[in-house]
Amino acid sequence: MDGKKRIVHISALIALASTLQIGESLFPHPLPWLRLGLANMITLTSLVIFGYAIAVQVAVLRTILSSLLLGTFFTPGFFLSFSGALVSALVMGGIYSLGKTVKSNPSSQYLFGFSIIGVSILGAVTHNLTQLFVAYVFLIRHKGVFLTLPFLIVAAVVTGFITGYGANYLSREIRRITPDDSKLR
Amino acid sequence: MSLLLRDWFPRLSMLTRNDRILIFVLVAIASFYFVRLFFVSNEGREALVKVGSNPPQKVSLEINKRINVEGEKGRVVIEVKEGRVRVVESSCFQKICVNTGWINKPGQNIVCLPNKVLVTIEGKKSPTMDAVSY
Numbered sequence: 001m002d003g004k005k006r007i008v009h010i011s012a013l014i015a016l017a018s019t020l021q022i023g024e025s026l027f028p029h030p031l032p033w034l035r036l037g038l039a040n041m042i043t044l045t046s047l048v049i050f051g052y053a054i055a056v057q058v059a060v061l062r063t064i065l066s067s068l069l070l071g072t073f074f075t076p077g078f079f080l081s082f083s084g085a086l087v088s089a090l091v092m093g094g095i096y097s098l099g100k101t102v103k104s105n106p107s108s109q110y111l112f113g114f115s116i117i118g119v120s121i122l123g124a125v126t127h128n129l130t131q132l133f134v135a136y137v138f139l140i141r142h143k144g145v146f147l148t149l150p151f152l153i154v155a156a157v158v159t160g161f162i163t164g165y166g167a168n169y170l171s172r173e174i175r176r177i178t179p180d181d182s183k184l185r
Numbered sequence: 186m187s188l189l190l191r192d193w194f195p196r197l198s199m200l201t202r203n204d205r206i207l208i209f210v211l212v213a214i215a216s217f218y219f220v221r222l223f224f225v226s227n228e229g230r231e232a233l234v235k236v237g238s239n240p241p242q243k244v245s246l247e248i249n250k251r252i253n254v255e256g257e258k259g260r261v262v263i264e265v266k267e268g269r270v271r272v273v274e275s276s277c278f279q280k281i282c283v284n285t286g287w288i289n290k291p292g293q294n295i296v297c298l299p300n301k302v303l304v305t306i307e308g309k310k311s312p313t314m315d316a317v318s319y
Contacts, residue, residue, distance in 0.1 A: 118204035125211060150218035157211050168199065 009050060010057055017042035017062035022069055033131075033148070036159050037124060039066075043089055044120055044167035049174055052093040059089035076139055080131045088127035092119050116171065120164025124156035232270045234263060235303040246270060246289075246306075256300025263304060270304060272297065 021039040029035060039062055047055035063085045067078040095114060114122065132152060136145045200208075235241040236254050244252065244265060251273070252263045259276030269289040272282040275297055282297035294305040 113201060113203035114207065115199060115201045115204050117200060118207050121204070121207060121211070147222060150215040150222065153211050153215040153218075157208055157215075165199075 006054075009046075010054055010061070013042055013046045013050075013054070013058045014062045014065060017058055018066040018069065021062060021066040025066075025070060033152070034155055034159075037127070037163055038166070039085075040088070040120065040123060040127070040160075041163045041166045041170060043085070044092065044116060044123070044164065045171045045174065047089075047093055047096050047119075048116065048167070048171040052097055055093055056086070056089045059085040079138070080134055083134045084127040084131040087130040088123040091126045092123040095119055095122060115164075116168040117161055117164035120167060121157055121160030124160030124163070125153060128152040128156045230268075231307045232265070233303075233305045233307055235305075237301045243307075244270070254300075254302055256297065256302045258299050261297060261300050261302050270306070271295070272302075272304065275300060275302075 017039040020042065024036060024038050042062070043055050043059045046058050060082070063078070063082045064073070067073045067075075067081065072078050072081075096119065129152070132145060132149065230246050232244045232246055233241045234244055234252065234254065236256060244263075246265055246268045249266045250264075252265070254261045254263060256276065260274070261272060261276065261282070262274040264271055264273045269287040271287045272285070272295055275282050277297050277299040279299075282295050282300075282302065285295045288295060288304070288306060291306050294303060296303055
């Protein structure tokens with residue numbers, strides 16, 4: 001992919017992801033740790049359409065951009081969001097790349113035996129676990145933090161399913177418009 | 186009328202076998218922790234009051250109250266306050282039960298032998314150490 005195209009794609013994806021994240025934060029959350037993670041939808045879509053590197057960049061840069069716009073840059077919440085996004089993007093990308101080498105068909109919907117929904121659930125779980133770990137190490141050094149673990153896992157399964165379904169729909173639509181991925185890259 | 190799950194929830198048919206395994210494993214882990222959480226939070230929150238050979242009576246430590254118990258020699262007054270329990274007044278001779286004071290940890294107990302009254306706190310006894318050095 002040439003440089004200009006790459007920058008345009010990354011910017012568009014980051015803009016989409018940041019918009020989703022900021023829009024989501026405007027809704028009231030009765031439980032502060034429970035978010036839908038709509039921005040993860042864009043990370044997944046960019047993973048499927050554009051590949052590992054762009055997905056990780058989108059995940060990392062969108063947390064920085066949206067925290068700048070929300071005024072939470074360099075607050076504890078930002079570090080939680082940043083670390084969660086980074087690790088979950090790395091894990092999801094890892095599963096995706098492994099799946100690509102195992103599966104002969106690179107445009108397959110199924111990534112290492114997981115569908116996009118499975119990858120999304122895995123990403124949501126790693127996101128939550130990373131946040132919990134970072135919160136434990138840097139913020140609250142108390143074992144009581146891990147009492148939230150079962151709630152976080154169940155929440156990740158539900159939200160991961162929803163965002164995975166959304167990402168599946170989105171990437172399918174993009175594929176329908178431009179069936180040849182190489183034109184996008 | 187179909188009994189197949191995928192006819193009722195067509196979205197589920199998008200999941201692959203590995204997806205289902207993943208979801209099942211995660212839900213299993215979560216429910217394991219839920220069960221443990223429930224068990225741990227229940228620990229030490231109930232006192233058992235036993236008088237003579239009568240069946241023991243369970244008393245919640247969450248509600249502040251006074252209980253009058255008729256022992257072998259007379260009245261024993263047990264007080265529950267802020268998650269702790271003690272014997273306030275007893276008709277016995279040595280007042281060992283009254284002098285035991287408050288108890289609040291699982292495994293602790295108050296005994297009044299003349300009255301045959303036993304107050305224990307339920308739950309698995311947590312291993313407590315005096316000091317730890319690395």
